[in-house]
Amino acid sequence: MALLEIVQRKLRDQNALQKIIRALPWLCFLIPIISIIMMIELSMTGEYRHTYFSENALMPGQAHSYFRESEWNFVRGYRNEIVNMMNDNITTKNDNLNKLLIEMGYKTNLVQFMDEETGTEKNILYAIYHAPKGDDTEAMVLATPWYSEYEGESKLNVGGLSLSIGLARYLRRLSIWAKNVILVFPEDGEQSLRYWVNAYHTTLENTAGSLECAIVVDCPSSGDYIGYIDLEYAGINGQLPNLDLINTAIHIAENEGIRVSVNNTPFGQLWTNDFYSRVTSLFSGLFSIASSGILEYGDNKSFSGWNVQAIKLRGVEGHNSDITSFGRVIESTLRSVNNLLEKFHQSFFFYLLLGAKNFVSVGMYLPYGAMISIAYILASLNSLVDGFNASAGNSYKDFNIEVVKKKFTFKFVPMICSIITFLIITSTFIAYGLYTSNIITRERIQFDYQNLTYNYFVIPSMALIFIGTFIINPLLSILNIRIHSDFSRSLTMICMFFMGYALFGMMILNFSLSYVIGICFSAIFSIRYSTKSNFELRSKNCLVLLLTCPATWLMIFGSLHKFNAHLDSLRNLIQYFTLPLLEREIQKVLDFLDETSLNELLEGPVDIFTGLLKSYTRVQCWTWLYVSFIWIPLWVCMLLVSILPVYTGDLIKQSKKNV
Numbered sequence: 001m002a003l004l005e006i007v008q009r010k011l012r013d014q015n016a017l018q019k020i021i022r023a024l025p026w027l028c029f030l031i032p033i034i035s036i037i038m039m040i041e042l043s044m045t046g047e048y049r050h051t052y053f054s055e056n057a058l059m060p061g062q063a064h065s066y067f068r069e070s071e072w073n074f075v076r077g078y079r080n081e082i083v084n085m086m087n088d089n090i091t092t093k094n095d096n097l098n099k100l101l102i103e104m105g106y107k108t109n110l111v112q113f114m115d116e117e118t119g120t121e122k123n124i125l126y127a128i129y130h131a132p133k134g135d136d137t138e139a140m141v142l143a144t145p146w147y148s149e150y151e152g153e154s155k156l157n158v159g160g161l162s163l164s165i166g167l168a169r170y171l172r173r174l175s176i177w178a179k180n181v182i183l184v185f186p187e188d189g190e191q192s193l194r195y196w197v198n199a200y201h202t203t204l205e206n207t208a209g210s211l212e213c214a215i216v217v218d219c220p221s222s223g224d225y226i227g228y229i230d231l232e233y234a235g236i237n238g239q240l241p242n243l244d245l246i247n248t249a250i251h252i253a254e255n256e257g258i259r260v261s262v263n264n265t266p267f268g269q270l271w272t273n274d275f276y277s278r279v280t281s282l283f284s285g286l287f288s289i290a291s292s293g294i295l296e297y298g299d300n301k302s303f304s305g306w307n308v309q310a311i312k313l314r315g316v317e318g319h320n321s322d323i324t325s326f327g328r329v330i331e332s333t334l335r336s337v338n339n340l341l342e343k344f345h346q347s348f349f350f351y352l353l354l355g356a357k358n359f360v361s362v363g364m365y366l367p368y369g370a371m372i373s374i375a376y377i378l379a380s381l382n383s384l385v386d387g388f389n390a391s392a393g394n395s396y397k398d399f400n401i402e403v404v405k406k407k408f409t410f411k412f413v414p415m416i417c418s419i420i421t422f423l424i425i426t427s428t429f430i431a432y433g434l435y436t437s438n439i440i441t442r443e444r445i446q447f448d449y450q451n452l453t454y455n456y457f458v459i460p461s462m463a464l465i466f467i468g469t470f471i472i473n474p475l476l477s478i479l480n481i482r483i484h485s486d487f488s489r490s491l492t493m494i495c496m497f498f499m500g501y502a503l504f505g506m507m508i509l510n511f512s513l514s515y516v517i518g519i520c521f522s523a524i525f526s527i528r529y530s531t532k533s534n535f536e537l538r539s540k541n542c543l544v545l546l547l548t549c550p551a552t553w554l555m556i557f558g559s560l561h562k563f564n565a566h567l568d569s570l571r572n573l574i575q576y577f578t579l580p581l582l583e584r585e586i587q588k589v590l591d592f593l594d595e596t597s598l599n600e601l602l603e604g605p606v607d608i609f610t611g612l613l614k615s616y617t618r619v620q621c622w623t624w625l626y627v628s629f630i631w632i633p634l635w636v637c638m639l640l641v642s643i644l645p646v647y648t649g650d651l652i653k654q655s656k657k658n659v
Contacts, residue, residue, distance in 0.1 A: 024382040025525075031375040032522040035368045042365060043278035048358050051247045054346035058336040060248040061255045065328040065335075067170050072224075072324050074169060079162035079222060086156055090187050093146065094125040097185060100165065101127045104172050106183070109206045113195050124196045126184040127168070128208045131177035139180035139207075140334050141214035141308075142167065145189035148218045149298070150314075154188075159219030159226075159315060161185075163327050171331065179338050180208035189216060190298030194619060197302050211308045212344075213245055213337045215330055216299045219315035219323075226326055227318015228259040228267055233311050233353075234285075236293040236304035236621050238510030242344035243351055243359065245309045245337070250356050252332045256325045260356045263288060266568055267316070270356075278354040280571040285353055289512035293621030294611035295561070305620060309344050350511070362511075369507045372518035376500030379525050383493035414486035421487075421640070422494050426633040433628025440613040450602065453554075453609040461551035464636075468643040469542040477532060477645045485646040488529045492641055495634045502630045513623060517631055523547045527638050529646050541642040548638075550631050558605030563592055 042048055053060070085093050098108050106127035115122050130136060144164040148157045168183050186192035193216075200207060219226065231249060233241055250260045259270040263285040269277050292301060303310035315326050350362035440447065476482070499521065506514040526544045530537050546552055573585055593601075615621035 021382075021385055024378055024385075028375050028379045028382060028525045031371050031378070032519060035371040035375075036519070038368045038371075039282070039365065040279055042352075042360050042368075043275055043282055043354055045275075047364070048278065048354050048360050051243065051250075051357050051359055053244055053247055053251075054348075055244050055340065055344070057339050057341065058244060058248055059339055060251045060336045061332055063332070063335055065331055067167070067327045067331050068324055071166055071170055071327070072322070075162050075166040075323055075327070076224070078165040079158060082156070082158050082161050083222065090123055090146065094123050094185065097165070098125055101125075101168065101183070104169055105129070106168070106172070107206070109204075111196060111199060111204070113192075113199070115191055122187050122192050122195075124184070124186045124192055126182060126196065128206065129172055129177070129181040129183075130208065131180050132175065133178045134180055134209075136180060137209040138178075138212050139182050139209045140212055140337055141182045141184060141303075141310075142217065142330070142334070143184040143186065143189070143193060143214060143299075144217045145186050145193060145299075147188050148220055148314075149189070149296070150218075150220065155220040157218060157220055158222040159323060160217040163219060163323060163330075164217050167327055167331060170327075171334070176335065177338055179212060181334070182208055182211075188298065189218070189302065191618070193298055194302040197306060197308075201306055210343075211303070211306065212340070213241075213334075214300065214303050214308050214310035215249075215333060216310065216312040217315075217330065218299070218312060219326065221315065221317040223317065223323075225319045225322055226258070226315040227320050228261055228270060228316050229253055229326065229329065230261045230264075230314040230316055231311060231356075232300055232314065233262070234289045234292040234301070235310070236297070236301050236619050238289060238292075238512060239304045240289070240349060240351065241300075241309040241311055242347050242349060244344060244347040245311060245333075246353075247347075248336045249311060249313065249329065249333050252336075253329045254356075256321065256328055258321045258325055258329065261316075262353050262356055264566065264568075265355070266566070267318070269568065273355060273358070276571050276575040278358060280567045281354050282352055282360070284567050286512045286515065290510070290516045291557075291623075293615045293619050294608060294623060297611070297615060297619045297621065301619065307343075366507070366511065369511050369515050369518070370504070372515065372522070373500045373503040373507065375522065375525075376496045376503065376518075380493045380496035380500065383489055383496060414484040415490050418487050418491040418494060422491060422498075422637060425636050425640075426629075429628050429633040429636070432632075433625050436613055436628070437616040437624055440610075440617075449610045450606050453606045454602070457609065458551040458555065458605070461549050462546075464639060465542055465545045465549065468639055469538050469545070473538055473643050473645065476643075482531075482645045482647045485529070485531075488641045488644060488646050491637055492527070495637045495641075499630065499634055506626060506630075510622075513626060517626065520553050521548050521631060521635070524635070524638050527642050529641055529644070531646055545635070545639055545642065548635060550627055550635065554605050554609060558608045559601065560604075561608060562596075562601055562604030563589075 081096070085096060088096075094110065098110070101108050106129055108125065108127045111124040111126070113122055113124070114120075128139075142164060144160050145157055146161065147154050148160070164183065164185075171177075171181055184193065184196055186196055200211070231246065233246055235241070246262075250262075253260045259267075261267070261270055263281045265277070265281060265284075269280075293304075300310040300312040313326075313330065315323070348359075348361055352360045352365055354360060499518075503514050503518050506517075523544050527541055528537055569585060569588075573581060612624040612627065615624055
């Protein structure tokens with residue numbers, strides 16, 4: 001107790017509380033910057049970890065695979081059949097494939113459903129091999145869509161289909177299986193595959209037990225060789241497959257001499273493991289997980305929400321490994337899962353990959369996400385003592401502790417009005433988010449998505465900023481219409497606290513989305529209110545509102561998506577900076593702008609906004625609900641704070657007299 005009294009006396013003598021209050025505005029700005037720097041530091045040697053197997057029973061690559069040159073001719077024959085059926089409708093294709101699978105000894109079923117988006121009927125063929133050593137309680141899925149989407153283009157999955165049919169023939173001849181094997185051939189890897197997954201767990205009568213894992217095969221190339229394997233693992237709402245499954249596929253592939261790309265790592269960087277490549281992979285993975293379910297919502301993402309460990313293996317065209325090597329990777333991965341006596345439960349379900357062999361566990365990166373939330377909590381505390389707004393009656397130089405104590409007290413009416421305002425705005429946009437996410441997918445309703453994006457979201461958001469900042473604010477000042485400073489102060493406090501609290505909750509479910517939203521909105525700390533209107537303050541508020549507006553980031557991310565920008569280009573520019581390299585990168589941008597019309601460029605934000613609206617009904621992706629429940633209403637509240645002029649009130653005037 002004596003020690004505590006000494007510490008308390010020292011803090012009082014040093015005016016510690018006053019110094020902490022003065023430091024709050026700077027802490028709010030510094031913490032997000034420090035968080036980004038610490039995230040980058042995770043890529044330094046000694047901070048990350050090398051991948052390893054937590055489940056010894058997997059034993060990847062321990063058994064010899066006989067899917068070799070002897071099966072190559074069968075794969076070629078099936079590939080010719082697929083090519084011959086290229087122009088047939090999906091019903092004919094499924095009929096021919098159905099006959100082939102029955103001859104192999106599979107029990108086949110055909111699922112029909114109505115695609116609500118296109119209004120057409122679709123068929124899904126799936127086949128089951130009941131393992132003779134199993135008890136029909138567990139199964140593994142090998143899914144191969146007829147058509148695959150890559151960079152916005154739909155291609156016939158020639159290599160993937162021929163390889164899967166060849167594997168179907170090969171797997172049926174093995175007597176090692178303790179788990180059932182299910183082959184699924186949907187028309188596409190998005191709506192069709194998602195419908196089959198939902199139907200399997202709800203309405204289908206012919207099933208084969210709980211799904212342990214799923215591998216989606218994609219190889220549109222019709223050649224005999226592939227260059228490398230691109231592994232996709234991000235699920236919906238931050239869900240990730242067990243790290244052991246990813247490690248198994250990568251380990252087997254490298255044993256076969258095939259390089260594996262994660263987080264869109266280009267082929268030329270697959271042999272590189274330096275600081276810059278790890279940073280690029282880290283942030284590329286963050287953005288991929290955060291945007292999962294918006295533009296790409298199929299393939300391995302179709303299994304999200306059902307506790308199925310799913311990955312997608314995409315064979316990229318090249319001349320390094322033959323197609324049977326790709327088949328051995330798939331077969332050996334299934335054999336490893338077949339060794340398990342229980343579900344995946346060891347290893348990690350929350351992680352960030354820095355490459356095929358390096359990762360960061362949840363305990364390492366979670367504190368840096370929490371720092372963003374803490375910054376908003378400190379901003380809320382700073383609003384409580386009015387530390388941001390010196391123009392409302394404070395001065396950082398003569399910021400006295402007596403003024404701070406008095407500012408902890410709010411007038412009752414402004415406080416209640418701010419709470420009511422916050423509840424009304426938040427409730428309005430919650431209803432808006434629910435309405436838009438449901439009406440967009442209703443039958444018989446056709447929307448002009450470009451008109452919906454710009455005329456009903458982007459343009460109104462920009463108009464609110466400029467009209468409110470440069471017309472309404474000075475007009476209210478001229479008319480001497482003001483509100484009590486406690487209203488703006490308490491509304492800011494509530495918004496900042498709610499944002500910090502929401503980011504904490506979201507961080508547990510979807511760390512990547514929480515981190516991205518927290519960083520994009522962090523400039524809101526600079527919003528100031530004032531007792532009188534001046535052009536400099538209005539201009540600063542306008543800039544901050546533009547930087548934190550959801551419509552602005554929609555335009556930024558949409559343009560980058562349309563440009564097909566990759567972080568690897570930025571990495572090359574930073575790591576190997578030369579003037580010729582900078583000129584070449586600038587020229588690429590200029591060439592793209594020259595070759596792309598304005599309407600084409602504006603399609604990027606439209607694609608993202610449409611994906612946001614449809615994502616909830618498609619795959620129960622919560623991203624649009626997060627945006628409309630949290631980001632938009634809080635931004636509108638802070639817009640209101642910047643617009644309304646204030647008067648300081650009797651409490652602050654009296655405090656200044658006492659000081």
